[in-house]
Every structure is written in C-alpha cells, then in structure tokens.
Amino acid sequence: MPKPAPGDFDRICYHYEEDIDSAVKSAAGEPHDYFLRIKARELVEHLARLGLNASGLRVLDVGCGKGRFVELLRGEFREVNGIEPSRGMLDAALRRGLPEGTFARGHAESIPFDDAAFDVVFSSCIFHHTSRESHAAMAREMSRVLKPGGHLFTFEHNPVNPLTRWVVRYCPVDVGVTLYRSGHIERVCREAGLLGVETRYIVFFPRFLSRLRALEPSLHKLPIGGQYYCCAKKPER
Helix, strand or coil: CCCCCHHHHHHHHHHHHHHHHHHHHHHHCCCHHHHHHHHHHHHHHHHHHCCCCHHHCEEEEECCCCCHHHHHHCCCCCEEEEEECCHHHHHHHHCCCCCCCCEEECECCECCCCCCCEEEEEEECCHHHCCHHHHHHHHHHHHHCEEEEEEEEEEEECCCCHHHHHHHHHCHHHCCCCCCCHHHHHHHHHHCCCEEEEEEEECCCCHHHHHHHHHHHHHCCCCCCCEEEEEEECCCC
C-alpha cells in the first residue's frame, strides 16, 4: 500500500480522532489524548533534567496535525508554534482559537521559519508517515531552525512492541506506513550534525496493568515501550 500523503489527511481529518481512539482504546484501553499528555509531560520533564526552564523557551511542533499537542503545551512554554502540511488538519488547528500566528502551513523538509528561531523543535509520529529517503532532509531542516544549543525531540511508535504493531495495523490513519526502530532515528540525528543523541522508551502498560505505570520512569532504557523518543542537541557553534 502507498504511504499516506498530505492529501490523504485532508480526507480523513474529519474522523481523525475517532479513528485513532478506536484503535488505541481496543489495544491499550486509553484514548489518544492520554498518550499526547504523556508525551507533553516527558518533554517538559526531560528539559528540566537538562536544567532548562520550559517557561522561557520557544518551541515548534513539526507536523502538528489538529494542534492538540500545541494546545497542551502552551501553558508550559513561553511560545509554542505548529506547522502542518495538510490543509484540512491545519484548518482544524486554527479553529482551536489559539493566538494568531500559532499555526502555519509547512512541511518538515521546508519549515517556514528563520534559522535559529526555536529553543526546542519536536515531532510526534511523523517519520513513519514519510519516506525513509526524506528523513535526512527533515532532520537537517529541523536542526536549521534550532538555536545553537537547542534540542530536537522526535517521538515515534516502537515496532518492537506487539500492541503498537496491532494498533498501527488496524488504524486507518496508519495505512501503509513503515515503523522505524530508534536506531534509525538516532542515526538520522547524528548525520544531521546533532550531538548527545539519547533514546528513552515510554508507555509500557495498557490500562488493565495501570497499577504498574508508576514503574515506567525506571524502565526508560528497556526497548519494548509502546513508543520512544530521541533527544539530540544542536552544537553550540
């Protein structure tokens, strides 16, 4: 099957949340928003571990979809912007009523912002919707808009996890995608000139094992979490 193109998201944007919720609830017992909140918390906490105060940082969400992640993070950071290639998804983001200029149309390979504009750039599950051949250019472009010493975060599905594979297989949003292991994303970051590449694994337990979720922070090196993220730093100079 072909990979979904931006036009596909224009067609599915009206039932996007329902499609994802149906798939993830059947496997993990939680709605999509639960996982977005986990990633928002991970982002803020990781920056804190680096000694950075989120409230002073300018952040870009690359491939922001309908803007829910941006909405969740606005109270944590000085400024959060989002770019999205799909017009339908972007229109939905604009209807959230966030300040003018929060969202713009753009692709990871062509970000409509100046060099060194952001302290943090992140993406959430966009690499598996793009061709492997485009990943190097995506990482270089995301690095371009980072300030020297800024940080890139890339959240992705973990193909090693069987529940994740099940969700992706039966979610209409993910028809035809290829999931990438963390080693691929790490390599792409290094080839883009980024430093200190680190991977952390998250979301280990479905709802029926929720009593074990308190253990998840101590499991971040175990490569079987449902998702993972790579963090890397742009050289200071």
